[in-house]
Amino acid sequence: xxxxxxxxxxxxxxxxxxxxxxxxxxxxxxxxxxxxxxxxxxxxxxxxxxxxxxxxxxxxxxxxxxxxxxxxxxxxxxxxxxxxxxxxxxxxxxxxxxxxxxxxxxxxxxxxxxxxxxxxxxxxxxxxxxxxxxxxxxxxxxxxxxxxxxxxxxxxxxxxxxxxxxxxxxxxxxxxxxxx
Numbered sequence: 001x002x003x004x005x006x007x008x009x010x011x012x013x014x015x016x017x018x019x020x021x022x023x024x025x026x027x028x029x030x031x032x033x034x035x036x037x038x039x040x041x042x043x044x045x046x047x048x049x050x051x052x053x054x055x056x057x058x059x060x061x062x063x064x065x066x067x068x069x070x071x072x073x074x075x076x077x078x079x080x081x082x083x084x085x086x087x088x089x090x091x092x093x094x095x096x097x098x099x100x101x102x103x104x105x106x107x108x109x110x111x112x113x114x115x116x117x118x119x120x121x122x123x124x125x126x127x128x129x130x131x132x133x134x135x136x137x138x139x140x141x142x143x144x145x146x147x148x149x150x151x152x153x154x155x156x157x158x159x160x161x162x163x164x165x166x167x168x169x170x171x172x173x174x175x176x177x178x179x180x
Contacts, residue, residue: 002135024065025063026065028062030172031055031060034053037073041077048091049081050090060098072170079140080111080112080114083115083165093111095108095110100171110167111165114164115165116164154170155170156168
């Protein structure tokens with residue numbers, strides 16, 4: 001039954017990729033939007049799970065399809081909570097919104113305190129069907145990256161400096177450049 005459920009998930013994910021609708025970017029105030037996302041997401045958390053939100057700066061805007069952004073962040077936060085829960089009784093994920101000083105673009109980081117991605121697997125995490133979980137499909141991060149790219153955003157993995165855990169970073173396009 002577990003194998004059947006996993007195959008069903010793979011099929012649903014592949015169908016979702018093939019039927020994916022065109023991105024319909026909207027101008028989003030990321031600070032406001034993230035506060036709403038976090039509030040709604042927290043409503044479904046277990047008592048041993050916490051979602052933190054830190055926003056730096058005032059108005060950070062981009063153009064992105066809000067439904068696709070929900071899908072990306074839901075996947076990243078759920079992954080982070082799952083991995084954080086493997087090493088801690090209280091699973092935690094941090095969402096950080098800020099403006100990158102080098103590029104002047106808005107960035108959201110999804111950070112967890114789990115075991116992190118082993119160095120030899122860092123280049124594979126966005127490959128379709130790559131998974132470390134026996135119940136995973138290996139399509140979540142692949143689909144998330146594809147959705148970001150269809151909105152002219154970039155999703156990548158960053159090694160956390162001194163700590164264990166993972167950091168997935170979405171760098172959004174400038175609001176004017178996304179509309180072109």
